[in-house]
Amino acid sequence: MRDTLPLLERLPFPAIRRGRLETLQVNVGYRCNQSCLHCHVNAGPKRSEEMSADVADTVIAFFQRRRLATLDITGGAPELNANFRRLVQEARALGMKVMDRCNLTILEQPGQEDLGDFLAANRVEVVASMPCYLQDNVDRQRGKGVFDGSIRGLKKLNALGYGRDPALTLNLVYNPQGPALPPPQAALEADYKRVLGERYGIVFDKLFVLANMPIQRFGTTLLKNSEFADYLQLLHDAHLDANLDGVMCRNLVSVDWRGFVYDCDFNQMLGLPLARGRRARVHLSELIDDDVAGNPIRTAGHCYGCTAGQGSSCGGALKEAAE
Ligand code: SF4
Numbered sequence: 001m002r003d004t005l006p007l008l009e010r011l012p013f014p015a016i017r018r019g020r021l022e023t024l025q026v027n028v029g030y031r032c033n034q035s036c037l038h039c040h041v042n043a044g045p046k047r048s049e050e051m052s053a054d055v056a057d058t059v060i061a062f063f064q065r066r067r068l069a070t071l072d073i074t075g076g077a078p079e080l081n082a083n084f085r086r087l088v089q090e091a092r093a094l095g096m097k098v099m100d101r102c103n104l105t106i107l108e109q110p111g112q113e114d115l116g117d118f119l120a121a122n123r124v125e126v127v128a129s130m131p132c133y134l135q136d137n138v139d140r141q142r143g144k145g146v147f148d149g150s151i152r153g154l155k156k157l158n159a160l161g162y163g164r165d166p167a168l169t170l171n172l173v174y175n176p177q178g179p180a181l182p183p184p185q186a187a188l189e190a191d192y193k194r195v196l197g198e199r200y201g202i203v204f205d206k207l208f209v210l211a212n213m214p215i216q217r218f219g220t221t222l223l224k225n226s227e228f229a230d231y232l233q234l235l236h237d238a239h240l241d242a243n244l245d246g247v248m249c250r251n252l253v254s255v256d257w258r259g260f261v262y263d264c265d266f267n268q269m270l271g272l273p274l275a276r277g278r279r280a281r282v283h284l285s286e287l288i289d290d291d292v293a294g295n296p297i298r299t300a301g302h303c304y305g306c307t308a309g310q311g312s313s314c315g316g317a318l319k320e321a322a323e
Pocket residue numbers: 032033034035036038039040041042043044075076077103129142
């Protein structure tokens with residue numbers, strides 16, 4: 001895996017600061033049942049980093065104290081972590097919205113047979129990667145058989161009421177196959193709804209359209225293909241200042257499996273921790289009574305992945321691109 005940070009740090013990004021904290025995004029570990037080509041986490045079955053029960057306790061103490069609106073749980077495949085269900089239940093007990101970044105095939109893994117029922121019973125919002133509605137494209141990016149497994153997962157979620165019951169939100173995530181900007185979200189969402197509906201009877205709520213980040217596995221592929229500089233230039237040239245207000249790091253902190261805090265999950269993967277005063281990095285336990293509003297956000301060239309064109313946040317497009 002090549003470290004793209006030195007290259008990204010050469011490209012300055014406009015200075016931005018944190019706003020009010022609303023979302024705690026928790027990466028519970030890098031273990032995953034898949035090894036997707038574009039994974040910005042470099043997750044896979046052999047990764048052993050896992051959030052411990054002690055760190056999960058700190059996470060719970062943090063959201064209990066701070067009364068945040070949303071807990072966003074990611075990984076790897078976050079459901080594989082032994083603390084996943086406890087985190088969900090504690091957050092839901094406070095009335096928080098809980099999001100599970102689910103890869104769909106996890107629903108068929110041994111030991112996860114009741115996962116769909118658990119998610120539905122706890123009204124967990126499912127955010128599922130589905131980079132195309134065509135089998136070849138999905139299998140090329142995410143592995144052989146992933147498309148069929150994802151379709152079965154979506155059908156299972158639909159049968160539980162996801163995408164049909166307003167209390168059971170099912171959102172899909174698209175990212176481009178290669179070093180290109182994603183197409184406009186509204187048109188692609190309409191295509192997804194038509195094709196998945198007609199061919200498989202699948203329904204879902206929204207499609208989030210995200211740009212690929214030039215980091216980790218995708219960044220390494222770009223370097224290997226000598227496409228890194230061009231892709232970064234593409235993101236930079238498509239930057240819109242109007243997207244700066246909507247980037248997710250304004251209102252979210254990202255926590256790693258050890259409890260250290262970052263401005264977002266991408267910075268976590270780059271090893272760029274949230275800096276607080278003289279401290280180069282902070283642990284979540286140090287922030288329980290410390291409001292980070294106004295703190296400078298650590299940015300570099302990858303941030304253009306969030307502000308290029310229509311922009312990308314954890315909730316998809318920010319602004320429509322200028323034609
Ligand atoms: S992209 Fe998601 S499903 Fe694929 S390897 Fe990474 S964490 Fe796993």
